[in-house]
Amino acid sequence: MEMLDQTATAEITGGMAIVEGLLANGVDTLFGLPGAQMYPFFDALQQRASRIRTIGARHEQACGYMAFGYARSTGRPGVFSVVPGPGVLNTTAALCTALGCNAPVLCITGQIPSTFLGKGRGHLHELPDQLATLRSLTKWSSRIERVEDAPAVVNEAFERMLSGRPGPVAIEMAWDVMASRAPVQRSAGAVLPEPSAVDxxxxxxxxxxxxxxxxxxxxxxxxxxxxxxxxxxxxxxxxxxxxxxxxxxxxxxxxxxxxxxxxxxxxxxxxxxxxxxxxxxxxxxxxxxxxxxxxxxxxxxxxxxxxxxxxxxxxxxxxxxxxxxxxxxxxxxxxxxxxxxxxxxxxxxxxxxxxxxxxxxxxxxxxxAIEAIQPQMAYLDVIREVLPRDGIFVGEVSQIGFTSYFGYPVYAPRTYISEGYQGTLGFGFPTALGVKVAHPKRPVVSITGDGGFMFAVQELATAAQESIGLVTILFNNAAYGNVLRDQRTGFGNRVIGATLENPDFMQLAKAFGIEGHRVNSPKALRPVLAGALGTKKPVLIEVSVPQGSEASPWSFIHPK
Structure with missing residues (x-):
């Protein structure tokens, strides 16, 4: 096992140099999906497994959103790593959400071999200009050109991410540099400036x-x-x-x-x-x-x-x-x-x-006035009643999520996690997984619609494999509810792409090894939710909602 000396230099790989930089900055959790260009980095993570936990995922977007949830609910950096090219592109929705929500998220990725950079030869996972793409979605992004530069660049990433208005940053390292070895001087973590005095x-x-x-x-x-x-x-x-x-x-x-x-x-x-x-x-x-x-x-x-x-x-x-x-x-x-x-x-x-x-x-x-928004308000009342004051509620772009903007009382900072102005459908479930990883001893509830849930349904496997005790309440109305309502009321009832034929979610939960429950009323939800919050394993609760039965919450979001 490679060890970096506390005081002197040590010859280590580029991947290990990045990991040591993360440890110097207090990182103890990383969400990641390994691949060829990232092997040296993930090998270094494995060697440091006693100090930094790596949570796997089944899709790169989930890695990004889990890091977002970690950051949003703690105020501390959420870190994820994926392969370059398509792997990075799969996480850009999460980076956009982090930018919109001022969440400190660090993306660590690779690059094609350095000799191929800018040549356009079509190397595996090559993008025309990955760094330019990342810079358009983050506060700051940079490439680590040499193994020796890793500590300084990682520290700068943390300084940029956490100084002033927080936000996402990204670093990349070419495939060959990540695998090469060089003497690296151990470095302390980033030093953040004290807040400036006000005028x-x-x-x-x-x-x-x-x-x-x-x-x-x-x-x-x-x-x-x-x-x-x-x-x-x-x-x-x-x-x-x-x-x-x-x-x-x-x-x-x-x-x-x-x-x-x-x-x-x-x-x-x-x-x-x-x-x-x-x-x-x-x-x-x-x-x-x-x-x-x-x-x-x-x-x-x-x-x-x-x-x-x-x-x-x-x-x-x-x-x-x-x-x-x-x-x-x-x-x-x-x-x-x-x-x-x-x-x-x-x-x-x-x-x-x-x-x-x-x-x-x-x-x-x-x-x-808001009592008229049913059945959403009745369900939100039950969730608020059962969830402790410090329990964390993670929303979704859904009828229940929109209603929660004004209908779910919030009692403490960082206990209401939303999607921000990006409004990314499907963000909720993977984000909530990251929230629960960050707060294993606190109750965390993810509310989602059937449409958004299917964006990351594969992460039920991650929840089961990593024993992430998240309680997910899935409101199944067999539709993209907002789209369906708008098409019916504003476009002559010409419905297209808005109704959904869903799988049997209870059978799906069983297939993933997840405890599942189906209810059809707020009264029935209460004991099931209370029981689920008492477990340490992931639980999926499906709430059956007749299609088109939910009152529109929009008069309270865009009031006249």
Whole structure:
């Protein structure tokens, strides 16, 4: 077994040099599918199996989405490895999703032999320019040209992935370089810069707007997941409701008096005079709500917009009245402290009481309204009742998934995993496998439709082989539900490609060695789900839903 000395150089393969770089950066899990160009790398993984677990898969896309789920639910890098060319291309949906969700995902791949690069000879798995393709889908991508360069390039990958706005990165190494040997100096892991101090003039300007606000609202995104405590403190100081569309849910628990759903946020919106967007693109109010579906390149009169974001480009994409550039936790704390010491920074007790009463009434009214979205709401109520507060819910592009945007209460950060703006059908089940690998002791539930589930159904084999104790609830309506509804209502009932003839999912589960259950009502789901969460093995629960019976959730996602 090859060992890299703690202090000096050692002659190792390129594959081992990459693995040692991963270990130096604290990686303990990798999702991968080996192949010819990656043999030296996977051989190195096998030699380091006591320190880094490799989870196999049956399709490269699943490797990418499992890494995404790992990263999205932990905030730590999710790492996957596949062969170049078609292997990489099979993972690009996952890389797009990671880019859209600001998830730190590292793709490690190979290349054709270095002497063939750029020659167009048609070597195995050759792409015209793989590195250019990867660079169009990631924050940063690079090739490791020499074995000796591996530690520095791997460290740069982690620096790029985790600095500023997080996101996916990729590294590649040519087939022959990965197999060759050279002396490599052991390296410590990447050193990330401390968050920069915020501009106090920007903070003061934001505080002045909030000091004069009568109905402020806070909207959070993925960039605020690590700032839960200080966001809650700011909300309580202001008496401001906190809402999120997808990525920022749970930053303030939705059973907290100030934690609200997106549907409740829309109900309150007409009276809002200042919006504080924290680590959010603010898709919900400025792209989805009536009258806002346009690019905002100049601040509008009302509501006044304050943005806290680490990415300076965001301040140009959607220009605020006041922009505070910086890490969400650091900047929000600065704003909280500034408001706390300003003479008029805190609303009076009567103002706080009035704001909370308005919020409470809006929450009750919203709950009454969304009761009409059946049977999805009844099933979501059961899942929420059975799943512990810290249990993790992984959605899907499906009728139940869309309804969960506003109908499933979220109580903690990183416990609601969504697909982000890419809206990739089929992301949910493989993503949930990665979530469960990251959190083996916490309950994880994947909800999916029959259409999306079949995108990665083969990963039932991975769940069984790796003993991944994920509970998957499959809502079977024998259709791509949204497509079917749209074709019926908007295209004269000319249905094409929207109805599905599915396999017997219980027989399929049995064939994969997975425990399976079929139910047809929320009442029947409750005991089955409770029992499944108590096991340590994968479980598939099929929910039979009559085709076309699900109410449309879209009036609460794109409200009039």
């Amino acid at each position: 106090l003039a920007q903070v003061e300007a934001a505080a002045e707007l909030l000091e004069n606000a009568r109905r402020p609202m806070i909207m959070t995104g993925s960039g605020a997941q690590h700032a839960s405590d200080v966001v809650r403190r700011l909300a309580e100081l202001l008496g401001a409701p906190v809402a999120a569309f997808r990525g920022g849910r749970g930053i303030v628990a939705e059973d907290h008096p100030l934690g609200i759903s997106s549907a409740t946020a829309h109900r309150l919106w007409p009276e809002i005079d200042v919006v504080v967007g924290i680590g959010s693109r603010l898709e919900m109010p400025y792209m989805r709500w009536t009258g806002m579906m346009k690019l905002i390149d100049q601040p509008e009169p009302a509501p006044h917009l304050i943005r806290i974001d680490i990415d300076p480009e965001e301040m140009q994409r959607l220009r605020p009245h006041v922009g505070v550039l910086g890490d969400a936790k650091v900047a929000t704390l600065a704003l909280f402290e500034t408001l706390s010491r300003r003479q008029g920074g805190k609303p009076s007790a009567s103002e706080l009481s009035s704001r909370q009463a308005t919020i409470a009434m809006a929450k009750v009214e919203t709950r009454t």
